[in-house]
Amino acid sequence: MAKGQITSDKYSANLSEDTFGRREDTMFSAKYKSFRDDYDLTLLVSTNQNIGEELKDFDSTAAKSFVQGSDQKTNQSSIELRWNAKPEDEIQWVAGVYSFLDYGERTDIFRTGPDSVFNQAAIAASAYLHGANNGILHDNTSLTNFAGANVATFCNTAGLSAVIAATCNVATGSTTDTMVPAQLELKINNKSSAAFGQVTIPMADQWNITLGARYTYDTKGMVYTTSSNSVGIPHSLILPGCTPGTANATVQDGAPGCAAYATAAATALGADGVAYCR
Secondary structure, eight states, rough: OOOGOOSSSSOOOOSSSSEEEEEEEEEEEEEEEEEEEEEEEEEEEEEEEEEEEEETTTSSSSSSOEEEEEEEEEEEEEEEEEEEOOOOOOSSEEEEEEEEEEEEEEEEEEEEESSSHHHHHHHHHHHHHTTTTTBBSSSHHHHHHHHOOOGGGGGGOOTEEEHHHHHHHHHHHTTTTEEEEEEEEEEEEEEEEEEEEEEEEOOOOOOEEEEEEEEEEEEEEEEEEEEEOOOOHHHHHHHHTTOOTTTTOOOOOOOOOOHHHHHEEEEEEEEHHHHHOO
16 A cells, blocks of 8 residues: 555655644743832742644555644743842842742544554454354354354444454544544643842952852642543453453353363363463
């Protein structure tokens, strides 16, 4: 498929998605200064907001295989209020308070389409499970049944069990809204507050003494969440011992389910069958 998309135009691209990228930065800062009789007062404020989103076609072909979408929003803001001595004062001093806020969120969604090896493997595994011989996955009859299956049209088969039908619905999604997504979501919320002061006292013509202190209080927060709508049919083949999360944990498609499968597997696979299946 990819070979047929090669063109003489090196600047062209044949993608399955209309990719894009957008970034928007908004920055604001201000300074206010007031000259009093005994001191000067300074106020500093600033904020920076970033908004962005993008869609990438990772396989870079017309195949609906693997795309990534993301959106993010961040904001950083600060404010500082400062008092200081007049320049002509003999003793120079400064005192103030400061606050900084940093929060943001980013969501990445990775989607696999019907042309990806992941989705095709899920459909193939579903077809294999559907055609299993009396619940026994690894015997010649099950392999023969699978060899006669048409994986390309398998999801149109009548009478599929609910879990296999759900896998087909997810694996055959062809738009960015219906492809199999794995989602990563990151949220941060950081705060910092501080109070500070400094004084410089002349002790002689040649030297001064400077004393200062600063107290800072920080709080940092982060939440990282992952999710996926994959129903995981292939794990029924990787873990055929019928754990509670596998698709053949109960009676499916006429198969007797886990208890009968584990017993029959010992005969079909030999003396080590039960150990392997567990």
